[in-house]
Amino acid sequence: MKALIINCSPVKSGATAEICSIISAELSQRYETKQVCIDDYSIAFCKGCRSCHKTAECVQSDGAQQLMAEFEAADIIICVSPSYWADVPGQFKVFIDRCTPYSNTHEPHASLSKGKKGYAVVQRTGPNMKECERLIRTIEHFCGHLEIEFCGHLGLCSIENKDDVLMRMDEITDFCTNI
Numbered sequence: 001m002k003a004l005i006i007n008c009s010p011v012k013s014g015a016t017a018e019i020c021s022i023i024s025a026e027l028s029q030r031y032e033t034k035q036v037c038i039d040d041y042s043i044a045f046c047k048g049c050r051s052c053h054k055t056a057e058c059v060q061s062d063g064a065q066q067l068m069a070e071f072e073a074a075d076i077i078i079c080v081s082p083s084y085w086a087d088v089p090g091q092f093k094v095f096i097d098r099c100t101p102y103s104n105t106h107e108p109h110a111s112l113s114k115g116k117k118g119y120a121v122v123q124r125t126g127p128n129m130k131e132c133e134r135l136i137r138t139i140e141h142f143c144g145h146l147e148i149e150f151c152g153h154l155g156l157c158s159i160e161n162k163d164d165v166l167m168r169m170d171e172i173t174d175f176c177t178n179i
């Protein structure tokens with residue numbers, strides 16, 4: 001089984017990256033793991049042209065298709081995201097928009113292989129879990145329309161940097177036992 005861990009932050013060595021590394025270390029004992037960062041990909045904005053509603057393909061070809069190929073190769077997909085203005089970072093939202101050819105809201109649509117499981121791990125600096133819930137719902141909604149079964153989530157508040165993540169190691173490793 002293959003697990004894909006996506007750092008949804010554009011920061012390759014920040015708090016989110018640290019969480020990804022902890023998750024990868026835990027899961028690599030049971031799965032083949034791959035870590036990617038949204039910043040590894042060059043992804044243009046969705047043009048909103050709706051061509052994909054008729055063709056199930058995007059008119060643009062770039063990193064969006066490369067990242068979708070990683071989704072297709074994985075059995076388990078873990079989206080790890082910081083809160084940027086109370087939602088996922090813009091770079092990851094652009095990727096979500098570009099997945100519209102795969103959205104089951106229109107026919108025809110492209111499809112990932114069945115049986116994939118999705119998880120959300122979100123973190124923020126502020127103290128209130130309600131904001132984490134908002135990001136979790138964004139990722140759950142995304143998984144739902146791609147027909148990736150949404151199987152679990154973890155919200156971590158009061159995270160500013162890598163050191164704060166290390167203090168929460170137990171919460172993260174406990175969460176991994178259920179993946």
Ligand SMILES: Cc1cc2nc3c(=O)[nH]c(=O)nc-3n(C[C@H](O)[C@H](O)[C@H](O)COP(=O)(O)O)c2cc1C
Binds near residue numbers: 010131159
């Ligand atoms: C552009 C930007 C917007 C942010 N907005 C929020 C926010 O709305 N709420 C919050 O709690 N933290 C916010 N933060 C703080 C980050 O969620 C927090 O520092 C996180 O650990 C950053 O992870 P990263 O370094 O891996 O991107 C923001 C940080 C940035 C850079």
